[in-house]
Amino acid sequence: MRIHALPTDVVERARRLAGTDEFHELRYESPGAPLRCCLRKAGPGEPLVLFRYSPTAGRGPYEEFGPVFAHMLPCAGPDTVHEVPEAFRHNRRTLRAYDADGRIRDGEIARPDELSARIEGLLDDPAVVEVQVRSVSHGCFLFAVTAD
Secondary structure: OEEEOOOHHHHHHHHHHOOOEOOEEEEOOOOOOEEOOOOEEOOOOOOEEEEEEOOOOOOHHHOOOEEEEEEOOOOOOOOOOOOOOHHHOOOOEEEEEEEOOOOEEEEEEEOHHHHHHHHHHHHOOOOEEEEEEEEOOOOOEEEEEEOO
């Protein structure tokens, strides 16, 4: 499986727009916020941008917008792209599997100890092109997963 952080162009645009409108908020203190640019948790004092984002897998009536955090300053991106990032392994997650037409094909809730196996199980369906991993409590998009 391949883990995908937010696309670089999406993050760069959010950084440019930070603080300029109601959709791109500049934050100077949000320790523990889940960062979608590098797939880790924010540390104390890291400047962040909070903005709304809609993953490309869900289209039409399946399109969802939600709040996401990213570093305000460029970062190195995720450490790994082939396993669930450490910062996102400790809570139950909502998994949504999408087909090539942007429709939800399947979905489930996964416990931390079964997260990778459940994602792989959804990706075993040949009609699934992407699995979105989301927060159970807030519904926020965390990252996307595709087959290798």
